[in-house]
Amino acid sequence: MFGIYDIFIILPYLLSLLCIIFAAWFGITHWNKDNTNDQSL
Amino acid sequence: MSTFTLSLIVIGYLLLLAYLGFLGYKKTNTSADYLVGGREMNPIVMALSYGATFISASAIVGFGGVSAAFGMGLQWLCLLNMLVGVVIAFILFGARTRQLGAQLNVSTFPQLLGAHYRSRGIRVFIAAVIFIGMPIYAAVVMKGGAVFLQQIFEIDYHIALLIFTLFIAAYVIAGGMKGVMYTDAMQAVIMFACMFFLLFFFYRTIDMGFTEANRALTDIAPLVPEKFREMGHQGWTxxxxxxxxxxxxxxxxxxxxVGIGCLAQPQLVVRFMTVKSTKQLNRGVFIGSLFILVTVGVIYHIGPLTNLYFLKSEGAVATAIVKDIDQIIPYFINRAMPEWFSAIFMLCILSAGMSTLSSQFHTMGSAVGSDIYGSYQSPQKPRRNQTSVVRLGILFAILISYVICYMLPNDIIARGTALFMGVCASAFLPAYFCALYWKRATRRGVLLSLWVGTLSSVFVMLFMHEKESAALGLCQALFGRPVLIEAYPFPLIDPIVYSLPLSVAAIVIGSLMGKRKA
Structure with a gap:
């Protein structure tokens, strides 16, 4: 895939891509979410 | 590009930093402003500052060279820096850290754990580890910045070191956290833009596409030097x-x-306390991740591919052309990139070094001024006086780092970075995690974990991990060999593999056996 044939090299590229997509999704969906009443601390 | 033009660019850059430092000074009125930016920093500034502090010059130049030598396996580090260093750090640690910091009204990492566990001993212990370990780490960055200025301005190294130190000292001492974060954010933008352009220019230079270049790199695997092949190298892809x-x-x-060690870095943790609410942290997750992806992801990708450039232009792979791994990336930039880009790239390296160093100075100063001295000071003392003490603490920390640059040999200073990172991860991470997530952790368990984590880290570095023990020389002097256990693979295993589980076991056992709850 993409000229790289070792899955353990492709994996960090793909996971980095997933990670940045997750970060964007999290940032958008939690843009105005606050947890000021978290009692667990 | 002439030295004169280059000097003008660097002077312009330094003037901009001076202005941002002044802006921080003008907006600093209270000790909370000075230590945590008044807890009202913009999330974009916070995320950029976090990223710029996280990524030092050695992460770009040093690890970039390592990737050129050893290949794309280093992309795992980029992934962990993003996933653990930003996503997990912001979402699982940052939100609770900010909340706990605001509840306890604390402004530093040692104060956070000290106040949570209601222990002055914990606060002072953590501050002491920071104050003893961090100057050696800071000295590495100071030396790197001074060498850069020496080369750009063609001046004496000692004068370069003095100018570099005085400049950062001025905006950190005057501007406090606000000055540090404003300048960090500007430096992060330079680093981001520079790496983005590097990616673009690289593919234009080698005249290949993404897949084509990767395939070509796969095909040259038989050219891996014999000494690396013996170490397990199978090709750059x-x-x-x-x-x-x-x-x-x-x-x-x-x-x-490096990937896990970043979670308990005091200079990073304190940034979570600089924003007003959790939603500010949520907004920073994407910016922080994108910054890491572009800065380290690009250099760890380009690094191995430089072998294609060197093979085409000089007939051999990177490590055969440039013997010093740290010099591969600068050498490549000077040879392959446009002249003007080389100047901008140097500015990027200077930014990476200065942003890390300014945060180190601020953290060390806070440790000695606010956490150690402040814990023995009367609470009745006026707040303004506390800020002055922290300023003096920063000055003191800078002086010590400056002296270390002259006192310790280079190999010991370089190992000092690993030592500090290792101690931070092993000693602080279990206590920090339990403060946020495990209510049964006790003062006794935390103190035991801090001691076990610190001592086991130092022991492994002095006597077992060959890179540090050989440089420090104590094991050789006492036992006549560089490491206590010479059987493979023990000399290669990083101290965190031993000391972090020991530290975790200590906090669990110490807390469950103790009677007093924190």
């Missing part, structure tokens, strides 16, 4: 042989040591 020396270095030192 393959992981090293499992269990080989290179595999142990990559997996335990780089991926585990």
């Amino acid at each position: 393959r992981m090293p042989v499992t269990g080989s020396p290179q595999w142990f270095t990559l997996v335990t030192s780089l991926i585990l040591g």
